[in-house]
């Protein structure tokens with residue numbers, strides 16, 4: 001049974017028949033890892049906290065700079081110089097003090113033990129972290145919900161290769177190459193704030209579907225491409241690479 005405070009807090013979602021109290025209990029029991037407390041990590045953590053994901057840990061080693069504030073919506077002008085993960089946790093607690101949420105002021109790497117988490121939100125902004133998250137999520141059979149955004153374009157994908165061998169993984173679709181990839185990070189290519197807000201919101205929407213709904217169609221196995229210039233959302237069916245070094249074994 002949900003307590004009275006939680007019944008009121010989550011009233012607008014538990015009245016949805018496909019969700020109801022059972023769905024809320026599932027969210028409250030879910031352990032989430034959020035990697036990155038920037039443009040994607042802010043909306044992901046704020047919405048995940050508000051929805052009542054009960055256990056959240058946020059990783060980010062960076063400090064808040066003034067140039068982050070056009071998109072990293074939890075961080076305010078008077079937070080400049082603070083650690084991003086720590087600050088984001090404080091802002092999430094203001095929305096929902098009933099959940100357990102903690103920060104880690106560290107760079108996420110392959111030594112992090114992800115076995116205790118149910119769900120990983122990839123809110124990172126670099127390929128190296130995305131490959132590590134993909135490898136660990138496949139190895140330990142975790143649901144990985146990945147977002148990225150640059151300029152006015154965003155990407156979203158739900159990866160489940162560890163849970164179902166027929167699904168592709170991130171590295172099936174984006175194989176590593178020796179060549180230096182062209183720069184596509186926010187610092188050098190630019191980013192419009194609402195694009196990260198949209199993609200981050202969609203990451204949490206997919207997480208709620210996967211964890212809480214009784215009846216839903218998983219979006220895993222597809223890549224969603226959002227174009228803020230045309231307002232198009234393209235859905236691309238992904239193919240598993242049977243020689244993938246991560247998920248074919």
Ligand SMILES: [Zn+2]
Pocket residue numbers: 161168169170171172173241244245246247248
């Ligand atoms: Zn793969």
